[in-house]
Amino acid sequence: MVESNASTSSLARWWRQVLFVPLLHSKWLTADARARLTKRVESAEQGHRGEVFLIVENHLPIQDAYYINCRERAIDLFSEYRVWDTEENTGVLVYVNICEHQLEIVADRGISAHVSPTVWHAMCEKAVSGIANKKTEESVAELLDEVGQVLRQYYQLEDNPSGNELSNTVVFLK
Template sequence: ELVMRTLSRLFKHLFTTGLASRRAFPNATLQDIQTVIAEGERQHRAEVRMIIEPSLSAQAVLSGMSSRERACELFSDYRIWDTEENCGVLVYINLADHQVEIVADRGVGRVIAAKDWTAICNSMTRGFAHGDFHDGVLAALRQLNTLLQQHYPDDGSRQNQLSDRPLML
């Protein structure tokens, strides 16, 4: 059973290529994502970074790496934790696993409940399940911005510390 699940997951990752990412997230969608992130960051103090990855390496899949573990690794690798108020938020999308993960730094993580992050992830994956990547991701980002504005409002001291442009790996 475990071997079959691992092989099935491995094939999904081997056959989900960068082309799948570009189809799901064409340049116009990436630009709209950047715009929504920037608009939100004018209303709250958090720093939102989105990373989209078509698939994991075969080695990562065979070692059992989860999307959550990968998101935490990228949170560190891209120094999303390295913000003035510990306010970095990573939205990670793994297309092969059909997973969305949010990793929040401790400043933001203290004020927002895990169930709220989960609701945003679920909102995004519901849109993805219907092939609606553009509207699904934008609606979830707006939901995220509203949540951050309620719990981490702008106080006028904010400087943009992380790129608003989504990163396609």
């Protein structure tokens, strides 16, 4: 979901993080589901020069939750995991926050020059809708496929070298 970068302090957001019980909400993210999503990331990276990176987080860090929202957290993780550090600035972070039922896409400046924030926003809204219908893994997998299609549209390769600038393994932050 693409939002304003301006964050508002939120006691309600902080309480949601404090009261969040991972065992009740993240059952879908089994080791098998993580392996399937890692395969989807690999598939989403085929046929183009972009990089797709997936982070799933149970909740915002408690010490930060009062001050930052999911968009800001995604931007921080984009930097922390160096998704921006690709040769053509074509890294795309897909961030899922289970507690907040939010999904964010942060795209590097290379791909942002071609893709409007409204496109990313529409993709996020579609996935969030699927997550609300208890189809979390399927919705995230479809979103990864869509991100790959967008990257192919602007950074297609005739041949697909094995170059991979970022890990394809799903990062799960408990």
